[in-house]
Amino acid sequence: MSFLPAPARSMPRRSVIRPLMTVAMLGVCVGIASYISLMTMTGQSLDDEALAQAKADRNDFFPWIFLAAAQHLPELVSIAAAVLALVWTFRTRRWIPALAGLGMILGANFTTQFLKRVLLEKPDYGIQQIVHNSFPSGHTTATATILVALLLVAPPHLRAKTATWGWFLAAITGMLTVLNGWHRPSDAAAALLIVGAWGVLAVLAIRFADAALSRPGAHPSDVYRRVRQKMDARRENLQQREDRGDSAFIPPAGSHQQQHNPHQPGIGQPGPRGDGNPRFGTQGPAAASYSNAPYVNAPYPQAQQPYPPAGFQQNPYAQYNGPGHGHRAPVHPRRGTVITLLVLAIGLAVTVALMPSPAVAGTWAGRATVIAGYLGIAAAAALSWRSVARWLRSLS
Structure with a gap:
């Protein structure tokens, strides 16, 4: 059984292509959402009707204190997530995920x-309520990116809960931008998909950095440690030369110089047993220390110690262990949740679009439209968070 440290693994090609395919899939979803909601009359009418219905529901179903809190909830969520991300970063010293999250x-x-x-x-x-383009939502993007950064720096045992709460808060933030009258449902959904794509790219950057730092001596602290070891060895070598001088003096038995000085004649030099070897001869000072010791313990007792020695610590920055290794946090939300939300949102939107009469605020069609918009926002958040959490499973 070998105790040697495993060699550094390079990232397999599949570990790069599959995340990029996820990014491309999220980008395609953004393109489809932009075409339907911006370039088609049906998409514009449904989007604007959902916004009008959300504004009408504000005073009918929500108390004033809830509406006042809804105006400031995205900012409060962003501040709380940013503070918690900083605390986790400094406590766990996960500098690479923190830099990836900032990018x-x-x-x-x-x-x-x-x-x-x-x-x-x-x-x-001629049907839009807001003349200028509001696609995608900047409010939703700002809050969702901080929540994804919090997921990147979260400790491995807290990633599942962080992903669940991050998905929930991001979806609520997107819905509140519609309820407050700031954006249409498609704006918030597209913003969440964009954040998910950049989150997958951030995870890919972390995996590249971990794979590079897992190589022996790649971290700056390892380089500094090697330089210090070389300097200490050179200083000890010079000190031994000064203590030894040009004489062939052999230190007394049991002295520190005799046990650790490999440059003394007969000390630390391999050779056969016998009187001709001052280490194992029956005459001289060296005989007192080696005559009664077995050969396996002299002159290299460290050779009998198993590897790694006591106190050995692997590189703490070698987080990438290849696919299937390391801490595998559960993925939240699950695939069934994403599919269910998408089916409900698309089903309601198609039903309203195929109705002979247009959707009007206050009617069944108007309420179905805004519910479809809320479900679409939740589905976009679930898809984005699942994509990011899926590729975080292989990181420790």
Whole structure:
């Protein structure tokens, strides 16, 4: 049985292609949502009717204290998640996930603003309540990115709960942007999908960094440790030379210099037993220390110790252990939840779109439209969080 440390593993090609396929799938979903909600008259009418119904329901079903809290809940969630992420980062010293989370926050928010202000335009079909383009939602993106960053820096045993609460709070934040009259349902859903794509890219960056740091001596602290060891060895070698001088003096038996100085004649040099070898001869000072000791214990007693020696610690930054290794946190939300939410949202939207009379706020069709929008937001959040949590399972 070998006690040697396992060699560093490089990331398999499958571990790179499959996350990129997930990112492409989320990007395709954003493209489909943008085409339906912006470029088609049916999509625009359903989106605007859901917004009108949400505004009408504010005063009918929700008390004023709830509406006042809903105005500030996204900011409160963002602040609380950011503080908790900082605490977990400094307690666990997960600097690489923290940097990846920061890059994810910047990238997702930049993507949202670029799509909204530069790339996408909303044609005017005479049915929209808000003239300018609001797709995707910047409010939802800002809060969701901080929640995903919290998931990246969460300890392994808390990832399942963090994913569940992150999905729930992100979905609630997206729904509140509709209830507050800030955005349409498609805006919030697309923002959550964009955040999920950038979250998968952040996980992929963490896995690349962990695979690189798992190589022996790759971490800066290992380089510094090797330099210190070389300096100490050189200093000890010079000290031994000064203590030895040019004479062939053999220190007395039991002295520190005799036991640890490999440069003394007869000390630390392999050779046969006999009178000609001062280590094992029956004459001289060296005989007192080695004559009664078995050969396996002299002159290299450290050779008999098993590897790794006591106190040996693997590189704490070697987190990547390949697919199927390491802590595998449960994935939340589950695939059945995503499929159920998507089927319900699409089913309600298609039913309302195929009705002969248009949906009007206060009617059954209007309420079905806004419910479909809320279900779509929850489905987008579930799909995004599942995609990120799935690739976090192989990280320790």
